[in-house]
Amino acid sequence: MSDATIVSVNNLSVSYTSGGLKVDVLKDISLRLERGRTLGLVGESGSGKSTLASTFLGALRSGSFISKGTVEVAGQDVFALPAPALRQLRRNDVALVPQNAGSALTPTMRIMDQIAESLHTPGMDRAAKRARAEELLRLVRLPNPAQALGKYPHQFSGGQQQRIGIAMAVAANPALLVLDEPTTGLDVVTQAAILDVLADLQQTLNMSMVLVSHDLGVIDKMCTDIAVLREGRIVESGATRRVLAQPQHPYTQGLVYSVPRVDVPGIPPSMDTAAIDAGIQSTGEREVYVRTAPSGTPPVLQVRDLSIDYRRRPVPGTGPTVQGVSFDVNASEIVALVGESGSGKSTIANAIAGLQRTEAGTMVLAGGADLARTVSARPKGIRQAVQLIFQNADTSLNPRKTVHAAIARPLQLFGIKKTTVAQSLAEVDLPLGFAQRLPGQLSGGQRQRVGIARAIAAGPSLVLADEIVSALDVSVQSSILRLMDTMSRDKGIGFLFITHDLAVVRAVADRVVVLYLGRVVEEGTVEAIFSETSHPYTRLLLDSVIELGDDHDAKPRNVKDEIPAAPPEFGCPYASRCPLVRDVCRTKAPPAIRVSEGHQIMCHADASELSPSTLAHS
Amino acid sequence: MISLFAKRVGWSLVTVLLSTILVFTAIQSLPGDAATQILGQNATPEAVATLRSQLGLDEPAISRFFSWLGGAFTGDFGTSLLDGKSVGAEVGRALLNTSLLAAVTILVGITLSVVLGLLAGLFRDKWPDATISTLALVGMSVPEFVVATVLVLLFSIYIPIFPAVVVAGQDASLAELLPSIWLPAAALVCALSAYIIRMMRTSVIDVLDSDFVLTARLKGNSTSRLVFKHILPSAMLPTLNVIAMNIAWLIGGVVVVESIFNYPGIGTLMIRSVQTRDLPTILMITVLSALTYVLCNLLADLAAHLLNPRLRFPRSAK
Structure with missing residues (x-):
């Protein structure tokens, strides 16, 4: 060697x-x-x-x-x-940057001590180690490095913990750095910032x-x-x-082709495992399935001016967690609720599901049924009409109950006679023999199908789908997205699809609601959202997406990825990060700019300013 | 955090009060009282009545409880119904003796079981673990009076190095007691260690499986640093409560071991007082054991705060 x-x-x-x-x-x-x-x-x-x-x-x-x-x-x-x-x-x-720094940092040790462990230069006293540790934290662009040294891991956000994990790994100037999924689980903007740090460090x-x-x-x-x-x-x-x-190998081809793209609408093809095993080359064409948005269907859910407050008492300078959120989900429609972690998308879904009390506003189902009360106080009919599919099918299915029991439960509970477990399984393309299996005997994609079958069996009009493909491999993602598409069209179900993955949104959604700090900043059809005119925050999200075949050097670098801990009391939630910020943004809530039919942006700026060139986050 | 502890102290006082009420009612509902116990079965009803009024037992139970409670608050726990001596002094002396026994047991027992539990966890499924776990299981399943008897058999009879019982009685001095506390202490350590060892072992194994221990190992840390800096603090956390419960049990529940060795502590005193329905003594012992339980749990919470930065520094909103 x-x-x-x-x-x-x-x-x-x-x-x-x-x-x-x-x-x-x-x-x-x-x-x-x-x-x-x-x-x-x-x-x-x-x-x-x-x-x-x-x-x-x-x-x-x-x-x-x-x-x-x-x-x-x-x-x-x-x-x-x-x-x-x-x-x-x-x-x-050799040093390792682990996948999840949150669990890879020792919870009972201060950051300083954890970094100092990796500093082995002989004759280094504590002051020298402290100086070096501070320098390392500055290198990974952690805010307030001197202060951070005295803190414990749980006092940092996920992105910050990952930066600390990187600082710790490079402390000894290793010749080789091994990174195990270093940005999985982080938001796009944070991911882009962390990757920039890594490229610079290298x-x-x-x-x-x-x-x-x-x-x-x-x-x-x-x-x-x-x-x-x-x-x-x-x-x-x-x-x-x-x-x-x-790609030359059929498997690589399958992988590359099954990745959804931000700039291409439609659901990519599923990976054909049988063909790969047989060594059959792909035709080289990527056949996407483009979904047609339903038109003129009545709403199944209307949310108006929804406010949710986690604070026990008002904190000066901050506003409620979720404020003034309004949107519709129509029958047969897939509406994506998009935003970074902390944007309030899961909070809103929980409120609709009846797991979270609301402060103000209304949520009404088709036929006028009110969702104001939490789930224990809702009549059976409403509980039947709103169903959930979870991110992790492996933890949301009872490991000791068979697939049959999981699907039969809603049928019994709601007294449904016309559907059987066998039919439900067939609808999600699972063989009948799976009914007697336990969740542990299924693959991730199969478990998610059971999760969908269970939700659909209840005969809902609205399904809340919380990150249902983010835990799955790309090869099975497409088939699950196709299933959601089929269910919405065949059964007239409205889907509220919660996700942070913009490529998946592009693939499957009809309309998109973009959230930032619990406020809607932009809403529109999927084409409108991915068009040239965007809210500055949507633009940041779009620019931060890292895709296969992009010109990576042309992307904005070292974008500030720190989200404020709480929304501001007045004005635009995005004011603290916006490149177009002006005085009025800090005092007055932004008006809605109607860019086109069904596309509105909440912003004080002029529509002409909201183009990619003026919004370059440099 | 201070307000949290103030709240806990408040609830602790309520707990103590409730337990005294419970014991008072329980003793009241037992057939017979101090007067019948002192005078025996053949006493005439007149003699019993006279003694009752002398002892103040003819007053209604509620007023007796409140007058006792008033005294207790000022530190006066009344006089023994049996011999008229001050309850405070008598219980105090017994408590001191038990505390001596407890201190030795805690010092040896806790250290030993934490170390053994740690070793068992670190050497999971290897011979040290098998040995320690088996011993712990035996210690758990054999009642302490059997352990005590075996210890006496071994170390007082076959190899006579320790006295089998305390002969000195209630007023034994420290010098008289010291040689005879080792066997009862050993019996108590056996009973107490088993649970702590098992808890410690489980929690060490959990921590060993965690990502942060893997990361620390891959940083090239030495084994000792790994164990003391990364594993031990996290592994101690769930064990603290088990330790606290065991210490509390030790002070309140040494009855069996003390009476086997005739050790002049709280346990022996309690048995005597229950037999004679000596209510003031029983009540004071109740207050003391309840206080110990409450105090041990408070201390465990405090120690958890010291060990766990997540409790000391709740995630601030920046």
């Missing part, structure tokens, strides 16, 4: 034994990474990409073992090292990086090299741009 190589994996197989059988997690992996370059490991859940990345740190999940091959990092055979030498390697040469510190991600856009932006994993094997590897632009 030459000095220029930082990682070299040779015929590596990792296995574990289950019930006397040897199961391979990784099979015959060989790869090489030159110093200063970035390798992206791509694949779906269960592909072994995280397992492979953790071998670079000499770590295996307990029970797993190396059945063949070697891993060399910085010239050392990692799994042949004695414990003290492995510790040295982890201290000096330049400054001259590191090599290995980036594990399921997000092809992120890989495309960050990585020079790519390895695509499927079921523990590398199916394709090479230069990122080339592999992703002209």
Whole structure:
């Protein structure tokens, strides 16, 4: 191995034994990474990409073992090292940025102590360590680094925790930084900011990086090299741009084609696993299904001037959590409620579901049924009319109840005779035999189908779908989106689809409501929202999306991603971040600009100012 | 946080008051009273009546309770119905003896069980864990009077290094007591450790599975730093309440062990007082045990605050 190589994996197989059988997690992996370059490991859940990345740190999940091959990092055979030498390697040469810094930082230790642990320069006293730690936090652009040192992890937001995790990892100037899904679970704007930090750090510190991600856009932006994993094997590897632009292996093709795009309407094709197993090349065409929005259907839900307040008593300078939110969901329509975490989208969904008390405003179903009361005080008919589908089907289904029991429950509860469990399963394309299975015996996509079947079986007029595809692999995302499309058209169900993923919104939604700090900032048809004229906040969201094949260097860099903790008492909620801000924005609530029929933007600026060029967040 | 503790102290006082009312009513509803107990079965009704009025037992129960309560607030817990001595002094002496026993038990027991639980968790499913867990299970399932008897058999009879019982009685001095506290302390440690060990083991295993321990390990930390800085504080948190409950049980519930060793502590005194229906003594012991329970739980909460920054620094709105 030459000095220029930082990682070299040779015929590596990792296995574990289950019930006397040897199961391979990784099979015959060989790869090489030159110093200063970035390798992206791509694949779906269960592909072994995280397992492979953790071998670079000499770590295996307990029970797993190396059945063949070697891993060399910085010239050392990692799994042949004695414990003290492995510790040295982890201290000096390789560092990990974990997926969820919130749970990866020790809750009982101050930030200062956690960073200082990684500073090993001999003769460094506490003052020097403090100075260095502060410098590191400045490097990852954490606000108030000096103050942050004395705080504990839980006192920071998710994005800030991730920055601290990165600072901790680069503290020892490692030659190799391993990042396991470093921005999954973060909002688009925060994700863009964190990736900028990482790119800058790589330049400054001259590191090599290995980036594990399921997000092809992120890989495309960050990585020079790519390895695509499927079921523990590398199916394709090479230069990122080339592999992703002209994928050769059917699996890579399937992955690339099944990703929904912000700039292309319609639901992408599902991955054809059978064809991939048979090695059949894709035709090279990406056939999207474009949904037609229903027209002239009556509303199933009307929300008017909804306000929700979490505060026990008014705090000067801040307003209620959700204020003045109005929108409709029509029969057969899919309305997307979009915004970053903290934008109040789940709060609003909870209020409609009757899980959250409202302060003011009305929520009315078709036929005039009032949703003012919480769920325990609602009559059966209303509870039947409003159904929920959750983000994580694996935690929302009772693990000890069969699929049959889960679907039969609403049928019994609401006395529905004309639908059977068998019909419900057929509607979500699950074989009848699944009725006797337990949720643990299903895949993620199948569980989500059961979640949909359960909600639809009740015969609702409105379904609240909270991030129902964000926990799924892209290959199954499309089929779930198609299912939502079918249900809305065939049964006239109105869907309120809550999500932060704009590409998915583009794929499936008819209309979009954009929320910021609990206020609607823009509302319109899906084409209108993705058009040239946007609210400055929508523009920021759109610009922050990282997509496959974008010109990543042309994107705005180092955007401020700090969201205020509470909405302001007066004026526009976005005033503190807006590039067009003027005095009136801080005192008066913005008026609605009617850009076109059914497209309105809440802003004090002139419609002509709301174009991409004037809104460039530089 | 201060207002939170003020609230907790307030509720604690209510708890203590309620428990005294409960015990007072319970004793009242038992057949017989101090007068019949002192005079025995063959006493004439007249003699019993005379003694009753001497002892003040002929007054209505409610007024007796309130006059006792008034005294208790000023520190006067009344006089024993049995021998007319001050209850405060008698219970105080017994409490001191029990506290000595408890202090030794707590010091040895808590340290030992936290360490053993930690080891069992760290060496999960290996021989140290198997040994410790089995011993803990045995300690849990064997009643303490059996443990006490076995200890006496081993260390007073086969190898006579410790006295089997305390001969000195109520007024024993420290020097007289000291040699004889080891066997009762050992019996108590056995009973007390089992639960703490098991709790500690479970919580160490939970913490070991967490992302932050993996991250700390992958930072190249030494094992000792990993254990003391990253694992121990988080693992102690759920164990604190179990420790508090066990300490409280220790002060209130040493009855069996004390009476086996004839140790002149609270437990022995309590048995005697219940037998003689000596209400003032029982009430004071009740107040003391209730106070101990409440105090131990308060201390556990306080320790949790010290160990858990999430309680000390609630996430501010920036």
